[in-house]
Amino acid sequence: MATLATRVISGKGLVKIDLEAKAFKQARIITTYAQVIREPFNQYLNLNYNPPRSRYAQMVYLRNGYVQHVRNLEFKFQMWEDLPETSAQNMYAIQCAYDGILTTFFNLGNALALPSISVTDHIKDWVHPNLFWDEIKIVCYADTAIQVTVESLTYDLCPEQEDKEGAPPPPPPPNVPPIPPNTPLPDTDYPPSEAYDGENDDGDTIPYPIDVPELPPEFPQGERCVKYYVYVSCRTATSNFPVTTTAQLFGEIENIYVSSDNTQVLVTCYGEWATPFVFCPNAIQDKLVLSASEGFNPDTLEYTITPY
Numbered sequence: 001m002a003t004l005a006t007r008v009i010s011g012k013g014l015v016k017i018d019l020e021a022k023a024f025k026q027a028r029i030i031t032t033y034a035q036v037i038r039e040p041f042n043q044y045l046n047l048n049y050n051p052p053r054s055r056y057a058q059m060v061y062l063r064n065g066y067v068q069h070v071r072n073l074e075f076k077f078q079m080w081e082d083l084p085e086t087s088a089q090n091m092y093a094i095q096c097a098y099d100g101i102l103t104t105f106f107n108l109g110n111a112l113a114l115p116s117i118s119v120t121d122h123i124k125d126w127v128h129p130n131l132f133w134d135e136i137k138i139v140c141y142a143d144t145a146i147q148v149t150v151e152s153l154t155y156d157l158c159p160e161q162e163d164k165e166g167a168p169p170p171p172p173p174p175n176v177p178p179i180p181p182n183t184p185l186p187d188t189d190y191p192p193s194e195a196y197d198g199e200n201d202d203g204d205t206i207p208y209p210i211d212v213p214e215l216p217p218e219f220p221q222g223e224r225c226v227k228y229y230v231y232v233s234c235r236t237a238t239s240n241f242p243v244t245t246t247a248q249l250f251g252e253i254e255n256i257y258v259s260s261d262n263t264q265v266l267v268t269c270y271g272e273w274a275t276p277f278v279f280c281p282n283a284i285q286d287k288l289v290l291s292a293s294e295g296f297n298p299d300t301l302e303y304t305i306t307p308y
Helices: 088-111
Strands: 002-010 012-016 027-038 057-063 066-073 077-082 135-140 145-154 227-235 242-250 255-258 264-269 285-291 302-307
Touching (some): 002 012, 002 135, 027 066, 227 255
Antiparallel strands (some): 027 145, 057 066, 227 242
8 A cells, every 4th residue: 555645633634635646546445544642631432332432533525625525533543445436446457358358369360370450449548537535624622633644555457557547537617606695596697496397396496585586566457546656676777776766656557667778767557646636547658756867777676566
């Protein structure tokens, strides 16, 4: 076995692997040995185990910054073995045997003075994927101190395979920029994924309530010449804060929209009743409720319609 790393750690510490080391690139099994070299001053023991069980350190294994698995150091001498690719040794044995068979056929043809044949080996360049972790982040309990040793056992290879090295794992997907708490996902570049089947995959896909956009009400709303409060909110093109108003209008409410030049918010209805002694007009009309010279962002238009 080849030693990839040895570290003495107390408090918090790291174990990193040299990714260019041949013993890592050809590793079949990686073994982590952890030994407690200083016990904590307030040690506790579970004597239902032999040897006694305790808690000395938490060990988080990562690859490319992603947590692969978590292990707890609970005994004074403890080890773990990682073997993510169980079939590659067979693959290398098959490659070696196949190459030998092809070479034997070629040599046999030459010995019999037959015309030379071309040798085609489609699997000679296959290599195992390197799926091992590349670092361990460790937090020791209290004043515990430990020594961590990482060793590798490499693949058995034929002389012609000595340059075989594991293919690097695919890189992780791009990181998503952090989204502040209580921010609805539909307001970001990462809206919730839709259900595969129907509305909610038989109850298996139900986004958090703030991540379900409220659909605008269908028009028309209300009854003819009945009074309604219409609350309207819309952000301007230069501000993150909405401009709001509450208009007092006659139903039916046929539409609420931003004008084509984005400078006005209009409500299609049967007029306004804020002024005393105003009677319900007979004709539908557009009433201006908000205006902004810098223009509105139509995507931020929100409204509610409440009976008087």
